[in-house]
Amino acid sequence: MADFDFNIDDSVDITDVVCPTTFVKAKIALEELDEGQILAVKMNDGEPVQNVPRSIKEEGHQILKLINNEDGTFTLIVKKVGE
Amino acid sequence: MTVDYSTLKKGGFMRQKQKNNFSLRLRVVGGNLTAVQLAKIAEVAEKFGDGHVHLTSRQSVEIPFIKLDDIDNVKSALAEGNVEPGVCGPRVRTITACQGEAICPSGCIDTYSLAKELDDRYFARELPHKFKFGITGCQNNCLKAEENDVGIKGGIKVNWRESDCIKCGVCEKACRSGAIDITDGVITVDESKCNFCGRCVKACPTEAWDTVHGYIVSFGGLFGNSISKGEAVIPFIEDKEKLLEICDAAIEFFAENANAGERFKFTIDRVGKDKFTQKILEVYNG
Numbered sequence: 478m479a480d481f482d483f484n485i486d487d488s489v490d491i492t493d494v495v496c497p498t499t500f501v502k503a504k505i506a507l508e509e510l511d512e513g514q515i516l517a518v519k520m521n522d523g524e525p526v527q528n529v530p531r532s533i534k535e536e537g538h539q540i541l542k543l544i545n546n547e548d549g550t551f552t553l554i555v556k557k558v559g560e
Numbered sequence: 561m562t563v564d565y566s567t568l569k570k571g572g573f574m575r576q577k578q579k580n581n582f583s584l585r586l587r588v589v590g591g592n593l594t595a596v597q598l599a600k601i602a603e604v605a606e607k608f609g610d611g612h613v614h615l616t617s618r619q620s621v622e623i624p625f626i627k628l629d630d631i632d633n634v635k636s637a638l639a640e641g642n643v644e645p646g647v648c649g650p651r652v653r654t655i656t657a658c659q660g661e662a663i664c665p666s667g668c669i670d671t672y673s674l675a676k677e678l679d680d681r682y683f684a685r686e687l688p689h690k691f692k693f694g695i696t697g698c699q700n701n702c703l704k705a706e707e708n709d710v711g712i713k714g715g716i717k718v719n720w721r722e723s724d725c726i727k728c729g730v731c732e733k734a735c736r737s738g739a740i741d742i743t744d745g746v747i748t749v750d751e752s753k754c755n756f757c758g759r760c761v762k763a764c765p766t767e768a769w770d771t772v773h774g775y776i777v778s779f780g781g782l783f784g785n786s787i788s789k790g791e792a793v794i795p796f797i798e799d800k801e802k803l804l805e806i807c808d809a810a811i812e813f814f815a816e817n818a819n820a821g822e823r824f825k826f827t828i829d830r831v832g833k834d835k836f837t838q839k840i841l842e843v844y845n846g
Contacts, residue, residue, distance in 0.1 A: 522733075528734075541765075
């Protein structure tokens with residue numbers, strides 16, 4: 478994974494599921510965290526990376542960065558907002 | 561007794577196969593009905609129809625099996641619940657709309673307000689043939705704008721606002737038309753590729769975009785005996801007043817030039833697409 482300045486509290490891989498389970502899996506992982514903790518979500522290029530960041534934003538969480546892993550996957554860094 | 565079917569049709573009463581039975585089309589705007597209206601429709605269908613209604617392909621409701629002798633009673637009963645008959649025949653038809661930005665996260669314009677405005681302005685206006693408006697809130701096009709004589713689609717024109725941008729990279733991937741490029745922390749939007757879908761704005765964690773919500777308008781769509789996709793003349797109309805002026809001009813062009821029973825597309829084709837385009841551009845630039 479590329480270098481960045483975030484302290485990741487937990488990570489989830491959603492490359493093994495398809496829409497809409499991609500978002501659901503990320504949402505469940507976020508629910509496990511406390512407010513302010515940071516989650517790394519690994520997702521596939523294409524539909525997941527087009528849609529999952531927006532869905533997470535619409536849930537009220539704070540997106541910090543989208544990292545291109547240069548292997549057909551991306552990692553989204555999300556800070557949990559709210560309980 | 562002679563029955564004036566064209567007057568009945570004008571008032572939304574559609575002749576059925578079954579003699580002296582009519583399917584009454586109701587006036588619905590943008591696909592919305594209140595609970596009060598629905599309750600009254602149910603009551604009338606029970607009392608004067610056969611207890612069922614039909615949802616039409618263009619967001620209206622029809623109450624079938626209304627008897628000729630009951631027509632006036634049906635109209636006054638419906639009026640108690642704020643329900644009016646709709647129209648059929650050669651005139652402006654039901655203005656259809658998706659839920660739009662008031663309800664739908666994808667919506668770029670307030671489709672229902674616009675539908676009401678168009679309904680107030682044009683509903684039932686007499687024309688050489690049927691004339692349909694459809695309003696869809698975004699590029700997802702749930703309401704199939706281009707199958708209408710005039711189709712209106714919401715869009716968002718974007719301008720990157722660097723001061724709020726955290727350079728996360730989400731917008732570049734959210735864009736489905738490859739219009740966004742991020743190089744060395746600078747975002748550029750290729751205007752020739754942007755289709756005003758607004759996904760960059762909606763996905764952006766900090767909404768680091770200046771936006772103008774507007775309209776993409778297509779003309780001459782049909783989806784009946786002939787099928788044709790409406791086409792835009794102007795890529796993006798920012799101002800609602802301008803949009804209404806353009807709709808006025810399109811209807812005027814149709815009223816002035818169409819033969820009886822000729823749909824808008826065929827009028828445009830026969831009179832000349834260049835002439836129609838010129839008229840619309842005059843209004844747009846005027």
